[in-house]
Amino acid sequence: MASSMEDRQSSSRRERKPKKPLTPDSLNWFALRYVERYATTREKLRRYLSDKLRERGWAGEGQAPIDAMVERFAELGYVDDRSFGESKARSLGRRGYGARRIDQTLTAAGIEPELREEIRGEVDDREAALAYARRKRIGPFAAEKPSPELRQKQFAAMVRAGHGFDQVKAILGAETEHELYDEFP
Incomplete structure (x- = not known):
């Protein structure tokens, strides 16, 4: 019995055949x-x-x-940088990510700078910021007013998500959703 166990262990330790070039x-x-x-x-x-x-x-x-x-x-047509980039940017925008984060993703995918600029222009930063705030329950979408520590964390999270400081301040400072739609940058 011991020898069959050793055989199984030694076979699992064997080198794999090199893959064909x-x-x-x-x-x-x-x-x-x-x-x-x-x-x-x-x-x-x-x-x-x-x-x-x-x-x-x-x-x-x-x-x-x-x-x-x-x-x-x-x-x-099997590979199309423009359609890939537009699709990725729309998806990230719907999920609430801002222009900076979208640009980082498109850069990592190897999309050329000129094309990235065109694609980024098609994403509505305002709607993306609001989508992020809604999804994370930040600002007027929160159930209760956050503590100063939580507010600081929310601010940092929105900036990491690619949103500008002015947008983040506006969202965190709004008491109601209507304020955002009236005076949002």
Whole structure:
């Protein structure tokens, strides 16, 4: 009985077989699988394929055609930085995140600065700030007036969510929801 237990343990400690190096066909297969499963940007696809190459190595001739493959996928419409960015920005805006936080997310996704600027302009900062305050029960959406310590935490949370100081002050200083709609920056 002891020997069969040792056999099982030693088999689980065995080294795994090294994975086969990528060929042009297998690299294309991984790229297709990635874009069919995830909405992505050119840069995110490029990073993914680079990671696969680092894990497995390259069996093809010359350098792996990552850039050419990414561009071909973009031309075919499998990867679209604009639609990815717009979708992500709308989603974050609905959840209450501000322009700074949206910009950070789009930067991390590898979206170019000019395109980020265009996309950010489409998000209504005022509505995003109100959505965040509503969701977190801050300002006039709170059940009761917060203590100074809680107010400070709420202020910091809204700033971390990407909202400007003036917006945060207006929300935290409002007694009623109507005040926000009348004099909100």
